[in-house]
Amino acid sequence: MNAIADLMRPQRSTGRASVAIATRRGRAAIAGLHQAGSAKAMYLPGAGGPEVVFLNTSGGLTGRDRLRYALDLGSGLRATATTQTAERAYRAVGDPAHVRVRHSVGAGAHLDWLPQETILFQGARLRRETQIDLTGDATCLLLEAVVLGRAAMGERVSRLEFTDRRMISRDGVPLFAEPLRLTGEALAAGAAVLAGARAIATLVLVAPDAADRLEAARAILDEPGVRAGASAFDGKLVVRLMAGDGWPLRRQILRALAVLRPGRLPRVWQT
Amino acid sequence: MLTPAHLTLVQWLSPAFPTGAFAYSHGLEQEIASGTVHDRASLEAWLGNILRFGAGWQDAVLLCLALRAGADTRALDAHARALQPSAERLGETLDQGRAMARCVSAVGGPPVEAGPLPLVLGRAAAGLNLRRAEVAALYLQGFVTNLAVIAVRHVPLGQSEGQRVISALQPLIVELAGAAADAGPDDLANAALSADLAAMRHETMDVRIFRT
Numbered sequence: 001m002n003a004i005a006d007l008m009r010p011q012r013s014t015g016r017a018s019v020a021i022a023t024r025r026g027r028a029a030i031a032g033l034h035q036a037g038s039a040k041a042m043y044l045p046g047a048g049g050p051e052v053v054f055l056n057t058s059g060g061l062t063g064r065d066r067l068r069y070a071l072d073l074g075s076g077l078r079a080t081a082t083t084q085t086a087e088r089a090y091r092a093v094g095d096p097a098h099v100r101v102r103h104s105v106g107a108g109a110h111l112d113w114l115p116q117e118t119i120l121f122q123g124a125r126l127r128r129e130t131q132i133d134l135t136g137d138a139t140c141l142l143l144e145a146v147v148l149g150r151a152a153m154g155e156r157v158s159r160l161e162f163t164d165r166r167m168i169s170r171d172g173v174p175l176f177a178e179p180l181r182l183t184g185e186a187l188a189a190g191a192a193v194l195a196g197a198r199a200i201a202t203l204v205l206v207a208p209d210a211a212d213r214l215e216a217a218r219a220i221l222d223e224p225g226v227r228a229g230a231s232a233f234d235g236k237l238v239v240r241l242m243a244g245d246g247w248p249l250r251r252q253i254l255r256a257l258a259v260l261r262p263g264r265l266p267r268v269w270q271t
Numbered sequence: 272m273l274t275p276a277h278l279t280l281v282q283w284l285s286p287a288f289p290t291g292a293f294a295y296s297h298g299l300e301q302e303i304a305s306g307t308v309h310d311r312a313s314l315e316a317w318l319g320n321i322l323r324f325g326a327g328w329q330d331a332v333l334l335c336l337a338l339r340a341g342a343d344t345r346a347l348d349a350h351a352r353a354l355q356p357s358a359e360r361l362g363e364t365l366d367q368g369r370a371m372a373r374c375v376s377a378v379g380g381p382p383v384e385a386g387p388l389p390l391v392l393g394r395a396a397a398g399l400n401l402r403r404a405e406v407a408a409l410y411l412q413g414f415v416t417n418l419a420v421i422a423v424r425h426v427p428l429g430q431s432e433g434q435r436v437i438s439a440l441q442p443l444i445v446e447l448a449g450a451a452a453d454a455g456p457d458d459l460a461n462a463a464l465s466a467d468l469a470a471m472r473h474e475t476m477d478v479r480i481f482r483t
Contacts, residue, residue: 163460167353168353169353173349174349174350174352174353175353176353177350177353177354177459178354178461179354179459179460179461180460180461180462180464181460181461181462182462183462186324186462189320189323189324189462190316190317190320191302191307191308191313191316191317191320191465192302192316192317192320192321192324192325192463192465192466192469193320193324193325193462193463193464193465193466194462194464194465195307195465197464197465200464218475227465227468228468229357229468229469229470229471229472229474230471231356231357231358231359231470231471231474232358233355233357233358233361234352234361238356238357238471240356240464240467240468240471242464242465242468
């Protein structure tokens with residue numbers, strides 16, 4: 001099935017979608033939209049702030065693919081950005097796929113960057129860089145979830161090369177840096193690395209009152225099949241989740257989002 | 272050829288140098304309590320993972336970056352802080368960094384700004400003009416020795432079993448230190464997610480001896 005999908009896809013796809021949101025007549029509105037190649041972005045207005053949904057129409061990532069998403073959120077606004085579906089990284093021969101996500105959040109604004117999970121298949125090679133630039137007192141919530149193969153389909157991933165650099169900075173100063181790098185060697189390493197987990201997630205809330213949510217976050221970290229922890233420091237709250245498969249991970253993510261992000265879930269996360 | 276500079280570095284990284292390293296288990300206390308680390312083999316595997324995939328590699332890269340002429344102290348400090356996975360691990364590197372800066376100058380070494388431990392050591396050792404790979408190897412051996420001693424007391428293990436673990440990890444230490452010597456900021460990488468989770472869960476352990 002994957003082999004057929006590989007054959008039917010063009011050798012290389014590129015996509016670039018960028019959205020700018022600014023205040024127009026007292027409310028959030030699209031100030032810029034650029035879409036090229038396989039990348040699309042949808043803008044959904046909502047009472048709790050707009051939702052921007054990015055989509056890669058190529059059906060997944062493989063060698064030499066290039067994908068870029070960007071959102072520029074104006075001062076004082078609140079928005080949620082996510083992806084339409086899980087991103088799939090398939091076996092890549094030769095050069096890896098490159099994905100670059102760069103969001104900027106204006107002073108006083110808040111961005112929730114809640115992409116759906118990334119599913120890595122056997123032999124995947126993907127380099128992704130996610131950077132959220134906060135200005136002044138801007139705040140954000142970042143979620144990254146990664147699933148190794150589909151356990152329900154009996155897939156076992158033993159070979160891959162995945163570099164996933166996540167960075168949040170404020171006025172150019174790094175606040176959060178997580179340069180995740182998973183290789184076949186790391187997958188086989190053992191107790192201090194994945195310890196058998198096939199699905200992992202990190203949630204980071206950067207806000208002056210982030211530590212106030214620590215107890216509430218810890219209280220819901222009891223989803224069966226998930227090992228979880230939370231810590232608050234340096235103006236951020238970090239939650240880490242590890243599970244044997246994507247479903248318990250997703251259930252725990254939804255419960256964590258309810259604590260870290262009051263209000264209705266983004267539409268694509270409502271299952 | 273062994274020089275006085277080598278001896279100075281060995282002194283700074285000696286368990287007798289009062290940086291308080293003995294108070295930090297890097298999440299090992301939680302891993303011993305949960306049974307993940309329970310004998311010599313599991314200790315060696317866990318420490319090997321930390322070295323290759325976790326803070327060992329990251330600290331060695333940071334240390335080598337700080338040893339370079341013209342290193343950007345503020346940018347490196349902010350990056351190293353941002354890399355810490357939990358409140359206690361941030362304390363582990365900052366508290367020991369502060370103590371290292373104080374102790375180095377107290378024994379006649381250069382005055383250096385406090386900050387994350389590997390960066391403080393890098394700033395202090397820059398003037399010793401030693402090879403970066405040598406400084407990184409001695410740093411990693413000190414890191415592993417501290418944790419092995421903790422395991423000997425708390426798993427518990429025989430003294431010589433703990434020392435055997437250190438011996439077994441030395442080829443890996445030399446390999447990683449050599450690679451870290453020429454690494455850049457983009458080579459910073461982490462996969463030791465279970466160890467990071469253990470460090471977080473250590474915060475809520477009922478009975479704790481160590482600060483991490």
